[in-house]
Amino acid sequence: MRIQNVLGSLRARFLRFHGVGIQPTRGLVESIHRSMKYSDDELFRYTSGRWIYNEQLRLSERRLEFDVSALKDIIAVASGRAPSDIVTFSKLSEGGFNRVFQTTFKDGRCTIARLPYPSTAPEHYTVASEVATLDYLRLHGIRTPEVYAWCSTKENPVGSEYIIMERLGGIPLGDVWYSMTPREQHKMMKQLVEWETRLMSLEFPAYGSIYYRNDLPSEKSIPLPGQTEVKFCIGPIVHYSWWHGERSTLNIDRGPWLSSTDIFRAVGERELSWTKVYAKSRLPYERLYREIYDFCKVSPDTHIENLFDYLKLVPFLGFSAGSAQHRPVMRHPDFQPNNILVSESNEITGLIDWQHCSILPLGLVAGIPKPFQNYGDAESEALREPQLDLPPNFDSLPPSEQALIRETLQKRLTHFLYAALTKRLNEDHYDAIFNNAAILHQRLFQSAGTPWEGDSITLRADMIRAIQNWRDLLSVDSVQCAKGTSPLPPIQYSDTVIRDTLEFDSRQRDADIAMDQMRHALGVDVLGWVPNSEYEAAKELAQKIKTKMLEAAETVHDATAVRDHFPFDDFDENA
Template sequence: MTMSCSSIHPEDGCTLCFQLSLLAKLMNDSYNEQLRLSERHLRFDVSALKNVIASLSGRVPSDIVTFSKLSEGRFNRVFQIYFKDGQCVFARLPYPSTTPEHYTLASEVATLDYLRLHGIPTPKLYAWCSTKANPVGSEYIIMEKLSGIPLGDVWYSMTPKEHHKMMKKIVHREAQLMSLNFPAHGSIYHCKDLTSEKKIPLPGQKDVEFCIGPSSHYSWWHDGRNTLDIDRGPWLSPTDIFRAVGERELCWTKTYAKPRLPYERLYREVYNFCKVSPDTHIRSLSDYMKLVPFLGFSARTALHRPVMRHPDFQPNNILVSKSNEIVGFIDWQHSSILPLGLCSWNTETLPELRRQYVRLCKRGWFISLYAAFTRRLNEDHYDAIYDNSAILHQRHFTSIGTSWEGVSTTLRADIIRAMQSCRDLIATDSVPPTRGITPLPPVQYSDKVVQDTLDLDSRQREADIAMEQMRHALGVDVLGRVPNGEYEAAKELAEEMKARMLEATKTAHDITEVRHHFPFDDFDEDA
């Protein structure tokens, strides 16, 4: 692979600033805080980074008067640098735990360049390096500072009429993005940044320097997956993607999985607080591979078409001007090109979009407004939102791509549901009907296995609801994070919650279970 470093000198008079991907609040972790901090611990040469930044505008490091940490996100740390004349530079460095090295940053760089070339407003790049093998000792990226402010900062002050106009602009830009034509699925790169990897050039005359290469999404690389000899793309058909995901998880589970307690601690009671063997999961993955030829979308439908959507489409990644014009979209890390049928919003994911905006909007008509403009401006996406085949495929894609964490029931339950809805699931050209009869996938379970699996899955769903209620009460997100300013209060409330649970227990065994498996205590994640 190519380890790329690039430095582009701006024209004289340009203001050199980096626009971080909409810095969220600093977050603490409600459990295993020290482990998360160790994963984010980054050693690098500050002087070398100052040299890089200063040289971009013909300055010297002594022109820098302050260098301070501005914020931390899920994958990156951002530093803020001021010069004597008041100009500011932001530098973003990924954590050592951010994967994959080279591909993540190289793909984001190419994605930003490609989208800007096609009229999608994104920050310009001034300097970047996709490998730690440089004087700084870390990957880094420096971009221009866009002049807008986060939509989330002004949404409250907007009138309903302004909300209406803003949503129309957002959907128009999303439709513009999803109208771009790609020859395959994967991630965008500059051709020069991929040497030995499989790549498919983009066909347009002005796109000759770009190609589709391996997926840069972390799901293909984390937790040892970077060591596996697997197909990470690019892929020509949705069926190829489903096959590759299944092979990835089957290879990883056989290589690394071991008996363990479920990672989700509220699931542990479902399994009698015993370690679960990965053998059942391996069998379910093998069953899934038998379904692969039946998965995908007909090439005659829009659901088959490769499209790109923003990887984190939420208000704080949309920058707007004082006159409510969209200035740009930021935070394109881990962007992927997938078939429309896999990356569209649907009736299951739209509630998640609503939750992202609920603090801003407080109005139930948000989703209706989004859907109305999507129907008018992006008809294929609107149709995909309510397409039952797309919904089933997305559910299955998520299930098969989820790491085994001590639970084997979810995947098997989804396979059973797929069998029950096979007529909606079978939509490929590769398995045509015979004499008008839709072929049945070659997977069968006994009535007892079906019932036992669905019963266990139902108990897990009840635990999911309870966990969501607890997170909501504590103000903790699904990753266990809480804003710094709310951290101490959340910890106190969690302790009170645990105390009440202990008071409600009736046996010594129950007390032990609460003490050792409370979901907001530190715990051994590999146990």
């Protein structure tokens, strides 16, 4: 029996075993860890959760040693206090890229210090861009923390980059969202869409990320016009995908860009440069993909060919100047409930965590934020207003089924509210969300820009779908339509290549669904993270899953595959 079939046959059993009442916010952030006192070593290491596989690697990525006394001194001076005024200094929260500390002074004032992990890239640009972005947004009436002091290099007494900033009032929306009534959620979602609409209405002359002009003295930049904006500019895009791993050493085009077509070109050239120099034959990173390739290593040569084909498509990608989808817009880089602060009266008090913020064409960034999506559900995809009445026999159902029903209704309501309110308050965004050309552009951009880790199928499959929907791709907002031309696709694939590629792509998508369902049953995110309190139970359940898969294996080959490639065991990520 093949691994995928085993997973499929056991999926419902695992869900019943674990229960499906998992908070939908899990996996959105690693932690909102409440302020506590720690020893210096605990300040340096990650303590807000566990990983059920490759934990030592994840911990090493997040270990940050720094001079605690020097940081306290800087916090005190930046806050207009003396170091002797500090009452408490404690770890407040930990996420995927930063550790946050809170300092409390004698007068009750609290200040936040945010330090990126050593693995957070790119150095200098990440901190410099976030500080400028926070300042720019505050000047335009969007409530963000005020920055008191910052340093974008490790060359300082602290020994780490840092941002010292105001602690905004309010609590994370994620703490209260699922206890709100539908009426309260409607009110809150209306506020969220209004805030997003204000953010997306800001006007920018180019694509990239925001900086202070003084922080990019020798780099290409485009000034932001206006009396109050002379100190700001748009410079290289700060999103980590452009700097990940060896990409930070490559001489590549990271913007700023005036043309949306240039963004599509730059992302393909970036990945082609990296793949040609650094990619080696390997097993697919996604372990359920490995069975598809008979557990053999995959050569990067096919992906290199795909990237060359993609670059042939680039002149036909992009949006026409002046169109709504071409307009440079900013969206929050991680728009999810734990980065949205609200008051006791359910009013938004501010948005936090603007790291890696970018400005891109509306046609590329349009979409329902992932925490509010419910794709895969027919009712949600049809944008039908959900019926919130519970079934008549609800009280007689097992707790796990009750939880599943409540979660389904909750997801449908959230998806519908976001879409309906966006249609009313931000029509350009709504139109782009459901525009076929924009969807095709987004898929090509994402698959071309995904680091190669053994998957040579997804990009080719997306190019095939783009060719099959060529007229949709060249919509009224496309750059080619603006030229008054309707050319034929510059690349073609044989029937055999199309059939084989789409078949492999379908099998990989099935594997993705199986993995998502296994993660949901275990309560872990894509890296295997789980809250401390649930670590032992998740590890135990993972081993029970593995045992059942071994019992279901029909051949020695199947058993070996489960033993050596089980997706929740430690593994070599670069093998």
